[in-house]
Amino acid sequence: MDSVSRFVPDAVGVAPPSPADHCVLVAGRRLLAPFPRHADVAGLPDDVTWVPLGALDGVRVWAAGLPEKIDSLGRWRAWPSLAATLDEPLAALAGRALQIVTWRRSHRFCGACATELTDVPDEHARRCPGCDLYVPMQLxxxxxxxxxxxxxxxxxxxxxxxxxxxxxxxxxxxxxxxxxxxxxxxxxxxxxxxxxxxxxxxxxxxxxxxxxxxxxxxxxxxxxxxxxxxxxxxxxxxxxxxxxxxxxxxxxxxxxxxxxxxxxxxxxxxxxx
Ligand SMILES: [Zn+2]
Structure with a gap:
């Protein structure tokens, strides 16, 4: 991932990722670095959800939140120490992955009727199937x-x-x-x-x-x-x-x-x- 020039955030994409796509894996508050290609990621839980983050020089980037670190995959680092070593836009990309995965983990149920929320396609947002409440990722x-x-x-x-x-x-x-x-x-x-x-x-x-x-x-x-x-x-x-x-x-x-x-x-x- 050297000589990166541009990251464009979006929420568009249908899993699974392609083999050459970049993956940002998050476990708790830690990220796997350097970011692997999807072809190099193995041993994830079967029910892992791939979340589209955007495109890095035209290559799709995905995030996934894991229940725990998988040490065989490499080195897991906290965002501050990772961001200190990465050039932009990679530091911001890592931050975006951490923020979105954290938001998804803490916004699983409707705040009005407690029904489990479902993802809105092509958005970082969820909707309640019970009462139709729209829950965007707010800043x-x-x-x-x-x-x-x-x-x-x-x-x-x-x-x-x-x-x-x-x-x-x-x-x-x-x-x-x-x-x-x-x-x-x-x-x-x-x-x-x-x-x-x-x-x-x-x-x-x-x-x-x-x-x-x-x-x-x-x-x-x-x-x-x-x-x-x-x-x-x-x-x-x-x-x-x-x-x-x-x-x-x-x-x-x-x-x-x-x-x-x-x-x-x-x-x-x-x-x-
Ligand atoms: Zn609801």
Whole structure:
């Protein structure tokens, strides 16, 4: 799978896969890497369901969720360590497989009448044969904010997840809220600051925080002299860092958190760790 140029996601395809198709196998939160061709996959359970993911340079890609790892097939890795070693679009493709398989495992029955759901052909969606409820794979938007104060950036340490990293203020968007409103609310809640000059930076699908998470990144500015106040529940620490002297323990290079921090550092004439 060297010199890959383009992955186009879709949900189209009728199993079984062809021998040359790519397969992304998922067991729990781990993926088999490198991704095998279908002809090289053996020993799967008879009832495995092949889920179409899209096309990689015109070759079909399929995902399958397994009840457990099959160690004879090769090396199983968690998405973060895999994504750190893969070039795009393969890291995003692995994330898509993990998200879709996780969603399918956790959306098996109708939330209204508890009947077992059936797949909708050519979509990542299910429908209830009992009450006709349509259950699409919904996305969960979240926001990240790189807050500047002059040539400094606000970095925070969380009380959960990778607690050793200096990260950005982040959170999920609430129902009925715009992305921009979510930024202002999360910044106020987590660090007690008011920001302005909000600018959209970019987005990234993120497979670590549950199925369907899409991260959206923003730049914002705090007033001179503004100091963060944390509540000690979600955040353990928050402090201003000079953009020319950032800490080493930053988010990984494949994450939009890091892209935001690097962009801020570059604009200030520095380089991130
Ligand atoms: Zn139903």
């Amino acid at each position: 969960s938007p979240a926001i990240l904010t790189a807050i500047r104060r002059g040539d400094e950036i606000l970095l925070v340490k969380h009380t959960y997840g990778p607690t050793e990293l200096w990260a950005l203020v982040a959170g999920f968007v609430e129902a009925g809220e715009s992305l921009e409103e979510a930024v202002h609310r999360e910044v106020a809640e987590e660090v007690g600051l008011t920001v302005d000059g909000l600018r959209y930076f970019g987005s990234q699908p993120w497979a670590m925080s549950g199925p369907g998470v899409i991260l959206t990144g923003f730049m914002a500015t705090a007033a001179p002299g503004a100091e963060p106040v944390i509540d000690g529940k979600e955040l353990a620490e928050a402090r201003w860092w000079p953009l020319r002297e950032l800490p080493d323990a930053l988010p990984p290079k494949y994450s939009i958190s890091r892209w935001l921090i690097d962009a801020a550092a570059k604009s200030a004439g520095g380089t991130a760790g």
